[in-house]
Amino acid sequence: MQFLTEKDIDYIAIGAAILGSGGGGDPYIGKLMAKQAIKEHGPVKFIKAGDVPDDALIIPSAMMGAPAVMIEKLPNGSEPAASFQSLEAYLGKKAYATISIEAGGINSCIPIYTAACLGIPLVDCDGMGRAFPELPMTTFSVSGVSSTPMVLCDEKGNKILLETIDNAWSETLARTATVAMGLSSMIAIYCLTGKQLKDYAVKGTISQARAIGEKIVESNKSKTNPIQSILDITNGYQLFEGKIIDVQRDLTTGFVRGNVTIEGTDVDKGSTFSLDFQNENLLGMKDGKPAAITPDLITLLDREKGFPITTENIKYGQRVIVLGMPCDPFWRTEAGLKQVGPRYFKYDVDYVPIEELARESGK
Amino acid sequence: MQFLTEKDIDYIAIGAAILGSGGGGDPYIGKLMAKQAIKEHGPVKFIKAGDVPDDALIIPSAMMGAPAVMIEKLPNGSEPAASFQSLEAYLGKKAYATISIEAGGINSCIPIYTAACLGIPLVDCDGMGRAFPELPMTTFSVSGVSSTPMVLCDEKGNKILLETIDNAWSETLARTATVAMGLSSMIAIYCLTGKQLKDYAVKGTISQARAIGEKIVESNKSKTNPIQSILDITNGYQLFEGKIIDVQRDLTTGFVRGNVTIEGTDVDKGSTFSLDFQNENLLGMKDGKPAAITPDLITLLDREKGFPITTENIKYGQRVIVLGMPCDPFWRTEAGLKQVGPRYFKYDVDYVPIEELARESGK
Numbered sequence: 001m002q003f004l005t006e007k008d009i010d011y012i013a014i015g016a017a018i019l020g021s022g023g024g025g026d027p028y029i030g031k032l033m034a035k036q037a038i039k040e041h042g043p044v045k046f047i048k049a050g051d052v053p054d055d056a057l058i059i060p061s062a063m064m065g066a067p068a069v070m071i072e073k074l075p076n077g078s079e080p081a082a083s084f085q086s087l088e089a090y091l092g093k094k095a096y097a098t099i100s101i102e103a104g105g106i107n108s109c110i111p112i113y114t115a116a117c118l119g120i121p122l123v124d125c126d127g128m129g130r131a132f133p134e135l136p137m138t139t140f141s142v143s144g145v146s147s148t149p150m151v152l153c154d155e156k157g158n159k160i161l162l163e164t165i166d167n168a169w170s171e172t173l174a175r176t177a178t179v180a181m182g183l184s185s186m187i188a189i190y191c192l193t194g195k196q197l198k199d200y201a202v203k204g205t206i207s208q209a210r211a212i213g214e215k216i217v218e219s220n221k222s223k224t225n226p227i228q229s230i231l232d233i234t235n236g237y238q239l240f241e242g243k244i245i246d247v248q249r250d251l252t253t254g255f256v257r258g259n260v261t262i263e264g265t266d267v268d269k270g271s272t273f274s275l276d277f278q279n280e281n282l283l284g285m286k287d288g289k290p291a292a293i294t295p296d297l298i299t300l301l302d303r304e305k306g307f308p309i310t311t312e313n314i315k316y317g318q319r320v321i322v323l324g325m326p327c328d329p330f331w332r333t334e335a336g337l338k339q340v341g342p343r344y345f346k347y348d349v350d351y352v353p354i355e356e357l358a359r360e361s362g363k
Numbered sequence: 364m365q366f367l368t369e370k371d372i373d374y375i376a377i378g379a380a381i382l383g384s385g386g387g388g389d390p391y392i393g394k395l396m397a398k399q400a401i402k403e404h405g406p407v408k409f410i411k412a413g414d415v416p417d418d419a420l421i422i423p424s425a426m427m428g429a430p431a432v433m434i435e436k437l438p439n440g441s442e443p444a445a446s447f448q449s450l451e452a453y454l455g456k457k458a459y460a461t462i463s464i465e466a467g468g469i470n471s472c473i474p475i476y477t478a479a480c481l482g483i484p485l486v487d488c489d490g491m492g493r494a495f496p497e498l499p500m501t502t503f504s505v506s507g508v509s510s511t512p513m514v515l516c517d518e519k520g521n522k523i524l525l526e527t528i529d530n531a532w533s534e535t536l537a538r539t540a541t542v543a544m545g546l547s548s549m550i551a552i553y554c555l556t557g558k559q560l561k562d563y564a565v566k567g568t569i570s571q572a573r574a575i576g577e578k579i580v581e582s583n584k585s586k587t588n589p590i591q592s593i594l595d596i597t598n599g600y601q602l603f604e605g606k607i608i609d610v611q612r613d614l615t616t617g618f619v620r621g622n623v624t625i626e627g628t629d630v631d632k633g634s635t636f637s638l639d640f641q642n643e644n645l646l647g648m649k650d651g652k653p654a655a656i657t658p659d660l661i662t663l664l665d666r667e668k669g670f671p672i673t674t675e676n677i678k679y680g681q682r683v684i685v686l687g688m689p690c691d692p693f694w695r696t697e698a699g700l701k702q703v704g705p706r707y708f709k710y711d712v713d714y715v716p717i718e719e720l721a722r723e724s725g726k
Binding site for chain 2: 156157158159160161162163164165169172173176177179180181
């Protein structure tokens with residue numbers, strides 16, 4: 001039996017923000033919450049998907065909404081457990097454990113917070129292997145699991161329980177509710193059996209995030225460059241190096257939609273990189289040609305220290321490295337691409353795996 | 364013990380649309396639903412508020428949203444019972460009876476439909492004594508009763524349960540959900556004890572609606588004018604007679620907001636009447652001076668037959684009579700006017716009871 005301690009939270013928050021492909025929220029708030037809960041309630045049991053009984057109830061715990069808002073509209077701390085326990089009460093059954101719905105900054109930490117508060121284990125897996133902007137974009141949904149019953153709670157004390165006819169309706173109704181609640185909410189969603197968890201979850205993402213985060217922290221202590229270690233752990237590619245010269249953002253739909261333009265420096269001097277995001281980074285173009293395409297992961301790192309920069313923290317003038325990493329093979333299936341491929345997000349490009357794009361560009 | 368039969372539905376639908384002050388929806392759809400349910404399940408028990416035990420559970424049943432939409436987006440018929448029974452299941456208690464949340468066209472009929480489908484009585488009362496556009500505009504809310512837990516269902520099969528911190532949040536969250544559901548939903552809301560019902564409801568509105576409707580139908584049979592009978596039953600005033608020369612409407616917020624201009628004919632030749640509405644008629648001005656002010660009732664009648672014209676059915680060229688009727692005394696208190704008076708709706712006028720306005724204008 002492993003346990004997650006306060007130190008692990010630092011690592012996981014950093015690593016998950018890298019896997020989060022720019023999304024999943026700034027880990028800062030989630031990290032503080034999870035560390036405080038561990039301080040108060042003790043370390044969190046950290047188990048493998050294989051350890052979960054087939055008939056156990058698993059309830060993922062997450063934050064929904066525009067991550068940028070969470071920086072100013074802080075949770076009151078009771079919402080994650082409130083939504084989780086409301087769903088338990090509705091189902092008339094206690095949950096065996098919780099998981100991350102996505103590997104992303106705040107949403108790697110919220111389930112640890114919930115697990116600590118409720119004294120239940122966290123399972124080492126998630127429903128995306130990265131972060132994505134919409135509720136149906138989980139391996140669970142594409143495998144036929146209903147997102148509802150789900151519960152949303154806000155920091156004021158309002159609570160909403162949804163039962164929908166499909167996960168697209170969950171996205172519509174939960175999104176409008178989240179916008180009305182002030183652009184963020186805490187949710188309990190995608191109730192799973194242990195069997196479904198074992199069959200459909202992306203396994204090992206939380207320990208992978210921890211390994212990445214640990215490398216970055218250690219490299220900073222030893223003044224070495226962490227980039228190569230991250231590429232090794234994730235089978236990734238350094239796509240670009242440069243300086244941010246423009247950022248466009250729009251929050252009105254409950255997402256952070258936007259684009260960032262990076263002017264090449266060093267090895268990429270003379271080139272330009274354009275990155276489109278909708279909470280998460282979705283399409284990276286180097287000099288007008290695709291360099292990485294959703295569902296593959298695209299993450300901006302601070303060039304000096306290797307820390308991830310989530311989409312709401314992108315600023316003019318930042319020196320960055322763009323990483324590209326292959327997604328879980330599940331997303332490269334026809335059903336996967338239909339839900340999270342470039343055409344879903346209205347980009348007029350076909351998906352090409354990052355390995356092929358890298359080979360073509362001679363990386 | 365009284366029963367409501369198919370014939371009563373015709374009368375109630377007409378009368379409630381007159382009490383509805385232009386709102387509460389075109390009774391047509393609700394009438395068809397209620398009559399069909401009575402045909403299928405038999406007459407509905409019709410009881411007095413005084414007959415309800417103090418500790419009984421009463422759940423009002425209603426339609427929420429823009430009435431104009433209901434004409435095209437028909438209910439599938441299962442939503443009223445679905446929302447009602449979901450709320451019973453959530454509370455773990457069966458309801459003793461249902462009531463109308465408002466006296467208005469469709470919302471006088473929906474509870475009869477629900478009562479018929481579920482085999483429970485309808486109580487002769489409502490929560491407004493007229494119709495109003497927003498959830499907190501009930502005598503229950505102003506008396507401190509929570510609108511939640513409440514359930515919303517749409518015709519597609521989506522279901523939402525709300526628990527809010529106050530009734531203003533219920534309005535915000537239920538309204539955005541209703542808009543997302545396609546601008547209309549069926550709701551179960553304002554769970555009451557029998558004691559609360561007896562203390563706070565406006566009593567006798569359904570039988571008053573029936574009496575008004577019966578007068579209009581009978582007058583049409585005997586080719587006599589029903590206006591005076593309506594004025595007698597409601598203590599009302601004929602405010603204006605004329606022809607509609609302009610209608611403005613906007614549906615985007617989930618309400619029907621608008622204004623109608625009426626050019627005087629007959630006794631009002633040379634005068635102009637302007638009527639503002641937000642689902643319901645709220646402010647009537649004759650030649651620039653207030654003639655009736657919310658919460659007093661303002662209703663347009665077809666000049667020939669005396670049938671009510673709800674706001675979504677107002678059309679250019681209609682020959683109409685404008686009726687004004689005093690509201691329930693509850694709304695004339697400071698707390699009542701704060702919730703439904705003219706200043707709440709952003710009109711820069713003070714409330715003056717219709718009796719005084721009539722006296723001033725010499726009616």
